[in-house]
Amino acid sequence: MTDFSTLNLSEPLLKAITSLGYKKASPVQAKAIPMVLTGRDVMVSAQTGTGKTAGYALPILQRLSEMKVLKNHPVRALILVPTRELAAQVGENISLYGQHLALKTAVAYGGVDMDPQIKALKNGVDILVATPGRLIDLLEKEHLSLSHLKILVLDEADRMLDLGFKRELDKILSDIPDKRQNLLFSATFTKDIKQLAHEYQRHPVKIEIESPNSAANTVKQSVYPVDQQSKPEILSYIIKGEKWEQVLVFVRTKKAADKVADLLSDEGICATSIHSDKSQYLRSKTLIEFQARAWDVLVATDVAARGLDINQLPLVVNYDLPKMPEDYVHRIGRTGRAGSPGRAISLMNPEEKPLLEKIRKLINKSLDVEPVPYFDNVSGHKEEAEPVKKEKPRRSATPDARSKKPGSDRRRTSSNGQKPAFGRKPGQQRKPAGASGPRQRRK
Numbered sequence: 001m002t003d004f005s006t007l008n009l010s011e012p013l014l015k016a017i018t019s020l021g022y023k024k025a026s027p028v029q030a031k032a033i034p035m036v037l038t039g040r041d042v043m044v045s046a047q048t049g050t051g052k053t054a055g056y057a058l059p060i061l062q063r064l065s066e067m068k069v070l071k072n073h074p075v076r077a078l079i080l081v082p083t084r085e086l087a088a089q090v091g092e093n094i095s096l097y098g099q100h101l102a103l104k105t106a107v108a109y110g111g112v113d114m115d116p117q118i119k120a121l122k123n124g125v126d127i128l129v130a131t132p133g134r135l136i137d138l139l140e141k142e143h144l145s146l147s148h149l150k151i152l153v154l155d156e157a158d159r160m161l162d163l164g165f166k167r168e169l170d171k172i173l174s175d176i177p178d179k180r181q182n183l184l185f186s187a188t189f190t191k192d193i194k195q196l197a198h199e200y201q202r203h204p205v206k207i208e209i210e211s212p213n214s215a216a217n218t219v220k221q222s223v224y225p226v227d228q229q230s231k232p233e234i235l236s237y238i239i240k241g242e243k244w245e246q247v248l249v250f251v252r253t254k255k256a257a258d259k260v261a262d263l264l265s266d267e268g269i270c271a272t273s274i275h276s277d278k279s280q281y282l283r284s285k286t287l288i289e290f291q292a293r294a295w296d297v298l299v300a301t302d303v304a305a306r307g308l309d310i311n312q313l314p315l316v317v318n319y320d321l322p323k324m325p326e327d328y329v330h331r332i333g334r335t336g337r338a339g340s341p342g343r344a345i346s347l348m349n350p351e352e353k354p355l356l357e358k359i360r361k362l363i364n365k366s367l368d369v370e371p372v373p374y375f376d377n378v379s380g381h382k383e384e385a386e387p388v389k390k391e392k393p394r395r396s397a398t399p400d401a402r403s404k405k406p407g408s409d410r411r412r413t414s415s416n417g418q419k420p421a422f423g424r425k426p427g428q429q430r431k432p433a434g435a436s437g438p439r440q441r442r443k
């Protein structure tokens, strides 16, 4: 591990890092910081959770603080990000890293009132973190000029392309000074990302921190074959059975996010959803509550979850298999962060098998399909059943319970003849259907 003091960072930055409790630079920081400080273009493959934000934010703060101070503080560094959450998070981190410097940072994203953003820009902003759509609005309404831009960052560039922001990027990039430093961060170096780098970077230094699919190697992954209609029951069974907390459940659509959260709430699980139809205020509030453990389960769409700064989730569940295999890698990258072992469970209905094949191909791993522990097979995935190694049961099932046919109550009973102890936590009341709101914070 590299010491921050060896990276040629200035005193005010080192002071901020120390006050944040960062002891050593992460691998992406150790490699990216010295390169970015040279002023060269850099492209980095690193996922959220690797410390990539500080990897570009620290050297940018240092470079700007060493440049001549310009009157009115025109925007000199622009950081483009795909989502509001990431924009807010990056903006917050930069303010923390730059707390002992006289540089101003602002954040601009859609879905919220533009006026405070316009006001901030009027007062002068050195570093602007923005989502592409809102940035274009601000540029078109002439609330902002990028004519003094010196450094451009495309953060989570792969996600920006996935979300269809290429046209917006082209538009923004066609109108900024040619002489600038370009930094590109992406979870993976796909063909499209290489093309983007080719279009907008000059002889970039390439930094590959970890293999794009490294999470796939460290996270314990299970694929449970299930029928679509059994998914809610199995999901609540898994969460309750293991008494999981801080579970991130991924679904493909906003509607499904609400529906699954409601179904879990009906089962007495503290669950809520996050997706792009919810107001920014509500999304931020939910996230804070989830991090404070007021919710056990957060059901999220891929877009809403991207860039969320949640450390070390014990369990990620793919309620739906993602359409794009890359999303699987992003999803399971939310668990097992910072060296802790993670767990990812995917519920796969028979129609989703082709999606599993795509994931297997991408991560180059077989990903065994195994029965839901202690749950009779309700899937009809006959051909998958053969290679499956059944997990050693942690609770023995009675013969009676085993012989039960799939039906009204497929849960097996434990050795004491009772249903497995997947009930509510001590003191947790079953919520009435439709009830909403987080549980009181636990001590």
Ligand code: AMP
Residues within 6 Å of the ligand: 021, 022, 023, 024, 025, 026, 029, 047, 048, 049, 050, 051, 052, 053, 054, 309
């Ligand atoms: P990022 O990958 O930039 O989203 O960072 C993930 C998390 O790691 C954030 O909560 C950062 O505050 C934290 N972090 C970044 N760098 C370090 C470091 N060197 N030591 C400890 N935590 C860090």
